[in-house]
Amino acid sequence: MATSPRPSAADADATGPAIELRGVTKTYRTGTLALGPVDLDIDRGEFVSLLGPSGCGKSTALRMIAGLAAPSSGRIEVGTASPRGRGEHPISFVFQEPTLMPWASIRHNVALPLKLAHVASAEIARRVDDVLARVDLSEFAEAFPRELSGGMKMRTSLARALVTRPDILLMDEPFAALDEITRFRINDDLLELWRELQMTVVFVTHSVFESVYLSQRVVVMTPRPGRIAATFDIDAPKERGEEFRLSADYAAQCREVSRALASASEGALSTREAQA
Amino acid sequence: MSALPASRDDASPLSARAGLRVALPIVVLIAAIVAWDLVVRLNQIPPYVLPGPLLVASTLIQDWPVLFGSLLTTLWTTLEGFVAAAVGGIALALLFNQSRLLEYSLFPYAVVLQVTPVIAIAPLLLIYLPQETAVIVCAWIVAFFPVLSNTTLGLNSVDRNLTGLFRLYGASRWQTLLRLKLPAALPYILGGLRIAGGLSLIGAVVAEIAAGSAGAGSGLAYRIAESGYRLNIPRMFAALLLLSTAGIVIYLLLALLSHLLLRRWHESALGKDN
Incomplete structure (x- = not known):
């Protein structure tokens, strides 16, 4: 916990990013590099998805932002907008x-x-x-x-x-176990809550469709060690619904992100083969 | 199940099964008693070898004042041993959970205490301790280990993410213990207590028997030993009957407690159809 970021009053200027990752890496006790180095800025009120295959360290990244795990190297800053009252906590985590x-x-x-x-x-x-x-x-x-x-x-x-x-809601593949109909509904509810409460949301998922539907920005990650392969700004209004889900625009962006995810995975495979 | 006759639509198969679960053991009991009685009568076995069920029953009624007093003594010892085992086992497990060093230093000795047969320790305890205390200590030694090991297992089985959640919200050690670890360990603790209940009765009986004729004991086990010396076999059987009844009641009470505490949330307390 000692190295984990704790928001303080000094971070309370409303202009800086909500979350700042600088050269963050995570090495497991076994010596494998699981994540990074990763540099990432997430703005206040932004909805960002971390998209990647299982085991790419995206959950680890989320746990480190929450302070539930410490980075092996690098720096994580978490800023909060306002002084907190009793029972108000800047970061929430959904497992x-x-x-x-x-x-x-x-x-x-x-x-x-x-x-x-x-x-x-x-x-x-x-x-x-x-x-x-x-x-x-x-x-x-x-x-x-x-x-x-x-x-x-x-x-x-x-x-x-x-x-x-x-201020910040961290979500770790929260809806992965739900059936599709339930997931669609809860996705819409989440978007509504996000617009209403003006939180920063970091959403970890392995679903291309979910990430494009929900986020303003999709960060595509490579397999282990997880690094940022590509970033997509999703072109859609904050208010989304069935219409967006069925639009050609949505399908096109899904295709694009999907392609990036596939090539990120392939790239990692070919480097692994080259090393072998 | 498939052997059950297909009944009319309104009779639920579940209640029929529940009825069987009560009826079958009773049928077996009655059959055994009848067989016992027949064996004794037909072979004309004398009561000092094997008394018939009716003689045991009448002895139980006749000797009730003596036997009941002894029963109370034994139950009281059992209760004291059980409470000591429950409190000691849970407290020790909590200490182990808070301090690894303490766990590493002491746990092996808890195991040693558990694996050494209590019947072998009892005579020693009777030398060093006053008899009443020695009996309680015996009950405690036998009963505390299942509480300790089950509680330890329970405290270590807390959901890792829930632990993370408590940490995220800055819960103190005390809050984590009270609101997370203890409730999560409760089903395990109750399992340990259920074993400990029967064991503390065994511990009390073993110590009373070890104290035997030397002691000023008056518990049920002492009555059994005494009746044995006097060849008062019907009373021996009556005392034995009381002893196993006490054991069954203790078990049922603890099972009921467990059911009441867990029925709303724990898998073990849910019906199979849920």
Whole structure:
């Protein structure tokens, strides 16, 4: 934790990037270089996807931004916009699994970050109700995780991430396990929340379609060691929906990103062969 | 299952199965008692070799004041040993979880304590400790290890991402323990306690028997030993019956506790159809 970035009041100028990675690498204890070096700036309020094959270190990058893992070398700066109140946390993390406490009701799961920060119980109740309404789970507040579907569990996880009013939302392949219909719906809900709450979102995925649909910028990464192979600015309005998903424009951009992803993977393969 | 007759639409196969699960053991019990009675009657076995079930039952009623007092003594010892094992096992596991050094230094000795047969330690304990304490210590020695090892396993099985989440939100050690580790370990702890309940009864009985005629004991095991010396076999059987009933009740109580605590969320407490 010592080397991980902690946002401070000094970062509170609203002009700099929200997240700044400089020469960041991660070497596993076994000696394999998993990631980097990576240089990346993410602006405030931006929606960025990290797209790459499994094992390219994109999740590791996300964990390092969150401070859950330390980089082996390089520097990560995380800036937050405003001074924080009690129970407000600049960074939230949504895992690939819902990661809920099975012994606690949905309400208590969502309330967890606030309880850990000793927020008054009346305020906890108010904020949890509010955020549950946002993700359409008000009726299920007293249910237990096992009683909910996969999509609803993921919504709970999202609600818990939002309850701390984060500036930065980090998401690690959060919807990979959901069926397509559920995923489309939750994607639209996520976009709406992002527009409304003006968060910076870093979204890790291995789905070309999801990354193009959601983001303003797609960062394509190479297989291990994960490096940035290409960056695409997605040409679409912030407000997206079924129309965009079915448009030729969307298909064309998917094709382009897909091609970049394929060539990034091939490039890595050929260098590996050359080394052998 | 497939041997069950296909019943009318309104009868659910589940409740029929539940009925069988209760009925079958009872049928076996009745058959065994009848067979026992027949063997004794037909062979005219004298009561000091093998008393019939009716004689055991009447002895149980006749000697009830003596036996009941002994039962209470043994149960009290068991309870004390169990509580000591539960508190000691959980506390030690928590300490181990907080400090690796402590775990490395002490865990081997917990194993040593566990693998040394308690029946061999009991006479020693009876030399060094007052009898009442020695009996409780015996119950504790037998019962604490399953609590310790199960709790340790539970504390180490916490979801890695949940741990990360607690760290991200700056949870203190205490909060992580109380809100994450203990609830996550609860099913394992309860499993350990269920084993410990039966074991502490065994520990208490072993110590009482080891104390035997030398002690001023009055527990059920002491009654069994005493009845053996006096060839009062019907009373021996009656005491034995009480002892196993006590064991069953302890098990059922702990299973009920486990069910009540876990039924809303844990897989082990859910029906198979869920």
